[in-house]
Amino acid sequence: MYNGSRLYATTIDVTRVSGIVDKITVAIPEKLYTETISERIIVRGSLRTFNDSRHKLILYVLAESISPANDVHDTNLLTLSGNLCKKTVFRKTPLGREITELLIANNQYDNDGHSIPSYIPSICWNANARAAEAYSVGDWLLVKGRIQSRVYEKTNDSGESTEYTVNELSIGRIIKHNRPIVSITHD
Helix, strand or coil: CECCECEEEEEEEEECCCCCEEEEEEEEECCCCCCCCCCCEEEEEEEEEEECCCCCEEEEEEEEEEEECCCCCCCCCEEEEEEECCCCEEEECCCCCEEEEEEEEEEEECCCCCEEEEEEEEEEEHHHHHHHHCCCCCCEEEEEEEEEEEEEEEECCCCCEEEEEEEEEEEEEEEEECCCCCCCCCC
């Protein structure tokens, strides 16, 4: 339930230019749900997280609008602002690429004005990774990027292997601000 409305969950596939398919979980409020949703859609919404029954962080898009897509190209773009809420982790991949892992706290608000925090697992590469390595907990960030899915296997104590898909924000651009960005409109 969200703001008194039932949510329907689905996964949409978005193909990158490289051909890799990202699987993105979308929660659709009942008022937007229709069985006639076309095969190709545009979803606009907010990025959210929750912990599932296994205590795994689930990243999803809460749909605010859905419309048919006429474009033949998949697009996966988002802009997000929030505070860095955990010390960054910088490392190099086995192939020598620089990567920094970040956890960004982003607040959304329900219809009653209550804050709903989401903790967005994020990564950035190369020059962005080097810059982000120096950021401190509490820094206010504005990021642009895409939702990326990654599949991994985990073997339990009895030797059984289970495949998991996790989503994270792959940052293409990151800007550090001294304080939150505020929009002010005048009548």
